[in-house]
Amino acid sequence: MLQASHLHYAYPEAGREHTVLRDVSLSLQAGEHVALVGSSGSGKSTLLNLLGGIDTPASGEIQLTGKVLSRLREPELTLFRRQHIGFIYQQFNLIPTLTVAENILLPLMLLGVAAAEQQRRLHHWLAAVQLPTRGAAFPDQLSGGEQQRVAIARALIHQPALVLADEPTGNLDAKTGALVLDLLFSLAGAAQQTLLVVTHSRTVAERAGRILVMHDGHLHTGEQAMAW
Numbered sequence: 001m002l003q004a005s006h007l008h009y010a011y012p013e014a015g016r017e018h019t020v021l022r023d024v025s026l027s028l029q030a031g032e033h034v035a036l037v038g039s040s041g042s043g044k045s046t047l048l049n050l051l052g053g054i055d056t057p058a059s060g061e062i063q064l065t066g067k068v069l070s071r072l073r074e075p076e077l078t079l080f081r082r083q084h085i086g087f088i089y090q091q092f093n094l095i096p097t098l099t100v101a102e103n104i105l106l107p108l109m110l111l112g113v114a115a116a117e118q119q120r121r122l123h124h125w126l127a128a129v130q131l132p133t134r135g136a137a138f139p140d141q142l143s144g145g146e147q148q149r150v151a152i153a154r155a156l157i158h159q160p161a162l163v164l165a166d167e168p169t170g171n172l173d174a175k176t177g178a179l180v181l182d183l184l185f186s187l188a189g190a191a192q193q194t195l196l197v198v199t200h201s202r203t204v205a206e207r208a209g210r211i212l213v214m215h216d217g218h219l220h221t222g223e224q225a226m227a228w
């Protein structure tokens with residue numbers, strides 16, 4: 001469902017180019033759960049941003065559910081992202097002025113889903129992330145683990161084909177992280193969604209079906225990844 005070929009990416013740095021991704025290729029099968037690991041600064045978040053259509057590679061091609069991202073122009077690219085991708089971040093990234101319910105509903109509002117259908121899915125997802133009575137709360141009234149469960153509901157409510165999670169347990173203690181991780185893997189699994197999780201945690205990586213390792217801008221798979 002995702003095929004990335006020969007991706008290159010560089011950031012401008014003091015008048016020079018700082019190359020972060022060098023000839024990175026990968027493919028993800030529909031419904032697969034994959035962990036992306038590697039040392040700090042190796043380019044994991046950068047790769048996630050390219051795969052999610054938030055940023056554009058200098059060269060190379062990304063095909064997602066049959067569409068080549070670089071051939072999409074605004075506003076099609078934004079619409080494609082809203083329909084097919086869900087993001088989960090280490091810092092939760094909830095909107096502090098919106099309630100839990102409003103945060104979860106954002107993707108459906110942006111897609112123009114009918115109000116009755118929004119409410120039906122909201123009830124389902126509040127229950128799915130074990131926060132059935134917290135819809136009217138604001139993010140700062142929730143614990144970190146609860147906020148990340150809201151972020152999971154927001155990332156999955158529009159049934160995206162691809163879920164990208166950048167260190168989803170990085171801000172949580174081990175016990176809370178394990179609960180959040182269980183929810184993320186089981187909900188994405190039930191919906192047969194493809195899940196790519198960036199992590200520094202061996203426990204998280206071992207939950208995935210496959211591990212990819214970023215090292216010095218290159219992506220290692222299979223046997224090479226086993227050494228991680």
Ligand SMILES: Nc1ncnc2c1ncn2[C@@H]1O[C@H](COP(=O)(O)OP(=O)(O)OP(=O)(O)O)[C@@H](O)[C@H]1O
Nearest residue numbers: 011012018020038039040041042043044045046047
């Ligand atoms: N906006 C930016 N401008 C310039 N350089 C950047 C920018 N964002 C990231 N970088 C650099 O690109 C490299 C890769 O960063 P990236 O965030 O992708 O790494 P990472 O593997 O996700 O790291 P971590 O595990 O610490 O989150 C780093 O050297 C970083 O300093």
